[in-house]
Each structure stands twice: as C-alpha cells, then as structure tokens.
Amino acid sequence: xxxxxxxxxxxxxxxxxxxxxxxxxxxxxxxxxxxxxxxxxxxxxxxxxxxxxxxxxxxxxxxxxxxxxxxxxxxxxxxxxxxxxxxxxxxxxxxxxxxxxxxxxxxxxxxxxxxxxxxxxx
Amino acid sequence: xxxxxxxxxxxxxxxxxxxxxxxxxxxxxxxxxxxxxxxxxxxxxxxxxxxxxxxxxxxxxxxxxxxxxxxxxxxxxxxxxxxxxxxxxxxxxxxxxxxxxxxxxxx
Numbered sequence: 725x726x727x728x729x730x731x732x733x734x735x736x737x738x739x740x741x742x743x744x745x746x747x748x749x750x751x752x753x754x755x756x757x758x759x760x761x762x763x764x765x766x767x768x769x770x771x772x773x774x775x776x777x778x779x780x781x782x783x784x785x786x787x788x789x790x791x792x793x794x795x796x797x798x799x800x801x802x803x804x805x806x807x808x809x810x811x812x813x814x815x816x817x818x819x820x821x822x823x824x825x826x827x828x829x830x831x832x833x834x835x836x837x838x839x840x841x842x843x844x845x846x
Numbered sequence: 847x848x849x850x851x852x853x854x855x856x857x858x859x860x861x862x863x864x865x866x867x868x869x870x871x872x873x874x875x876x877x878x879x880x881x882x883x884x885x886x887x888x889x890x891x892x893x894x895x896x897x898x899x900x901x902x903x904x905x906x907x908x909x910x911x912x913x914x915x916x917x918x919x920x921x922x923x924x925x926x927x928x929x930x931x932x933x934x935x936x937x938x939x940x941x942x943x944x945x946x947x948x949x950x951x952x953x
Contacts, residue, residue, distance in 0.1 A: 771944065786941040829899070831895070
C-alpha cells in the first residue's frame with residue numbers, strides 16, 4: 725500500500741525559504757501515470773494546488789506561486805521536495821503531498837500524506 | 847484560472863437526511879470534476895471522480911452528477927461519520943483549483 729509522508733521544519737522565519745520533503749513508501753514511484761503534487765491549506769480555508777512533478781522531472785506550478793516555488797524529485801530515494809522562497813505570513817498553512825493519478829478516465833489526487841503544518845513567524 | 851463556486855458554505859443536517867451540495871465552474875469543464883471529504887485534522891479523501899464515478903471502497907450513499915459548469919454531490923442517508931467538509935476540484939486545465947468547501951454539521 726502506497727503511503728506518503730511529509731517532513732520539514734514547522735516554523736520558518738519571514739523572508740526565508742520553506743523546504744519540505746515527501747517520502748513515498750510502497751508501490752511503484754516512477755510510473756508515467758503519476759504526478760507527484762503539493763497542495764496547501766491555510767487554517768479554515770480552501771485547498772490550493774501548488775504544483776507537481778513527473779518522475780522524469782517535468783514540473784508545473786500554480787502561476788500565483790510560480791516565481792517562488794521549486795519542486796524537485798529523487799526517484800532513487802522515492803522522494804520529492806518543495807521549496808518556497810521569500811515566505812510571508814500568507815504562506816502559513818498545512819502542506820500536503822499527494823499523488824495525482826491519471827489513467828484513462830481517472831484523474832484525481834488518490835493518495836495523500838497526513839499533512840504538515842508550517843508557520844511563518846519571527 | 848477556472849473558479850469553482852461551492853454552495854452552501856455550511857449546512858446543518860440530521861442523521862438519515864439527504865444532503866446535496868452544488869459546485870459551479872466559471873467555464874465548461876466537461877465532467878472533469880472530483881469530490882473530496884475532509885475530516886478535522888485529516889487529509890482530504892477522494893470520494894467521486896469525473897463527476898459521477900464512485901471511488902473504490904466508498905459507500906454507495908455518496909453520489910455525484912453534472913456536466914459542463916454545474917455539478918452536484920449528494921449523500922443519501924447521512925451517517926454520523928459523514929459530518930465533515932466536502933470540496934470539489936476540477937482537472938480540466940492548469941492550475942487545478944478547488945471549491946471553497948462545504949461544512950456538513952450535526953443539527
């Protein structure tokens with residue numbers, strides 16, 4: 725059974741860089757049917773798609789964050805990472821990693837990590 | 847960006863009730879719409895994909911319908927474990943966006 729687990733600092737200072745890693749266990753990591761994704765949710769608010777990366781390293785980002793976001797992948801270690809630069813209080817949120825699976829008519833975030841809370845504060 | 851407008855933002859219902867949530871897209875998204883359930887402190891869980899297809903293992907009291915810009919999600923016979931927030935999400939184009947959510951509370 726595939727499981728995702730986020731890790732990284734829970735507190736980041738304003739103007740610094742937020743860095744998180746998602747480790748994937750079980751299952752096959754490098755399928756062309758997967759896009760490894762990051763999604764965040766500020767407290768009491770809706771979900772926001774940040775971006776995703778394919779096993780071959782192709783990325784897409786939300787234009788609202790594109791200038792500050794980098795997603796990278798290490799297929800040998802079955803993990804992928806998120807970096808958000810120049811953070812402000814508006815980046816405070818629970819960050820989720822999730823697998824986007826697309827196969828035939830199916831295209832959805834079918835597996836999620838438990839989420840990790842990141843607070844931006846001095 | 848495609849905007850997803852969910853309504854209502856919250857509702858109160860009793861066990862056994864039928865509950866319907868709507869989601870409207872700002873442009874035609876065909877049937878490229880998913881529904882998720884999120885319980886407090888937990889990650890979202892996929893319930894419905896492509897507007898009307900039940901994810902494996904999800905109880906049949908959950909259902910979805912719609913095409914184009916107007917979609918609905920229904921729970922037939924609300925159970926205690928169904929009190930949660932529900933979100934729609936389109937996958938018609940990038941960026942992917944979610945609706946604002948509907949919180950289903952106990953009456």
